Amino acid sequence: MTLPADLHRPEYGTRTLADVLPSVAAGLGAGGADRLGLAEVLRGARRVAVLLVDGLGADLLRAHAGTAPTLAALATPLGDLQAPCPSTTPVSLTSLGTGLPPGSHGVLGFVTDVPGRDRPVTHTQWTDDPDPATWQAQGTVFEQLAAADVASTVVGPYAYATSGLTRAAYRGARYAPAVSPGDLAAGLTRSLAVGDRALVYGYHAELDLTGHVRGVDSPSWRQQLAHVDLVVAQVLDDLPDDAALLVTADHGMLDVPAGNRLDVDATPALGAGVRLLAGEPRARYVHAHAGAADDVLAAWRAELDDRAWVVGRDEAIASGVFGPVDHALAARIGDVVALARGTWALTATRQEKVPSMLAAYHGSLTATELAIPLLVARGAAL
Template sequence: MTATQTAPDWSQGSLANVLPSVADRLGVSRYAGRDLFDLPAVPRTVVVLVDGLGHDLLLQRSGHAPFLRSHLASARRIPCGFPTTTATSMGTLGTGLLPGAHGLVGMQVLDPDTDRLVNELSWEDGPDPVRWQPHETVFEVLEDAGVAVTMVGPWYFKGSGLTTAALRGGGFRSGLSLDDRVDAVASAVRESHRSLVYLYWGEVDKVGHVHGCQSWQWGDEVESVDGALSRLAARVPDDTSIVITADHGMVDVPFESRIDLAHEPELMHGIRHLGGEPRCLQLYTETGERDAVAALWSSRLRGSATVRTREQLLDDGWFGAVRREVEPRIGDLVVMTEPSFAVVHSGLMRPEIVRLLGLHGSTSEAELAVPVIVVPPRRGA
């Protein structure tokens, strides 16, 4: 398994097409003809995003997921976008746009107005999320069209910077446990004859980060999710479809297969800000230092990573079409690592990040590919 060297053909379907496809089949005229997944025409849909449930991982370990496995034959395998990280993918899902348009282009990226890094996941001291991501979300369009929209997730998602940027619109219901959220979804979807309910579950990703996506703990968590989805399918109204997807996959990176920049000071020469994440660093260089940094990193990491300039990535289409104001948020250089490699900085990154075993962010198929699994309604609309 190696990292993909060319950007996917986004026009053939990606995470950006999931909610527009759902909206089309809910009868929203703004998205007429946008369904790429042959979804059933229904008045009610539940969209479930299981954080970290990559397509290839699910296929590899489908013995833990009998309910999902029963629908895999008709599932679609699509790229989530780039970088393969939660904040970016949430923007892609919620807006129906690729990262260059919605502007959430990594876990940590530069705010050119302040020359500070913005963590787009935590949004701590971040910019106005509506200014940062000004496009209407699909949820907002659905609401305007008379569709009742409800998001179900952890309480701290309500009103957060990332939620406001990527998934604003509709109501919100919180639930701590997976069973609590299933209950909330089942209740919300029944309250309107035309509805979309969005359910988020993050524990598969968390377990994969800590224990690795090849661990028994990861399999156990997938079993829990699979059982909950089976219960959900039995509880929604007969005219409701369920669409299950993910924001990225994951790979396990052994700790001996990493470079710690805290012990490689020469690699930090000429770097003003270290953004991105361990499998996809975004380097913001000092004036006049980009070419030297690129040459040094390319030599030092040969065979383990590819170093590309912002212009190369834009020309190759990795972010899709890029708004002018988004361009400087992307690193002057982006380090795209091979599947069994990562670059950390124990002096700058939080210790819990450095300790993670399962990682994502780069361009291997295991990280890029996510499923679109459709559970059809028990009867026609």
């Protein structure tokens, strides 16, 4: 199936976030395929740190290179990579941790329906219902590393140490809670010293939050980017001689003007026949009442027109945007899928009051949302 010209299918298996950790594992001698061709970049490295900066889209970084001189000076041997679909944090982090596209690991959106339960799960607030071990049943790259006697550590926010998403995406790794960006930097370098071979993954959250609330074209966002740059500089100052640092992201972001927000809750045609509205403003999953799916699809197509790519579940799966979709996971995708085009957002001011007030969003398949950097620094001995 052909997507609209301004939306793009992620190149799973060759150039996505899901291909990073399998390639690093191969470079550390833990087996698997070097999907990205990182062999030369990691040659001689016994320790690798992977820092993911939430919301650090490649287009945004290029546009603000002067604000982030440390990041701008890092090597880009492979060019841009791509986020998965939807281009949103829980989907991306699970793809990173498992090395799989969303259709295989099953974390398919920011908010998704729990089939048979008539309720959604918000993956950033997820604890133990549904059980992370069954909701995301695939093995992780961290488990692969453990089997090969490679020490792996996740350095992330203290609040997420035991979350459902952490257990789904990172199981097999030791979790080292961080209480601040400075603690994150120190935790990365400290954890690199563990074992003869080591992978340390760090997650930095604040840039994404700042972008959502203030916009990516704001002084606040630029100031926060400068703080990210300082964290990277601190990690580089203490990088072991036999280590490599990779910096990447989970998605890009874009500001959404006030005039480009279609309020689903204020548009009666978009509510008819709908059992559950899931996803997020730029990547909607619409679950219909029994027998109403065709009518809901027709109504959403007619109402949204060229503001979104609107397809039924089977069409969305056939397009390949999620990668191969396990049949047992397909019902987590809406009966109707609507991915925003341009700078449109499909808000829901009654059902999602706070998310509808944000300045910037992500989730769809525009080039800016998909493009993520892969920046590289090597220790002095490499």
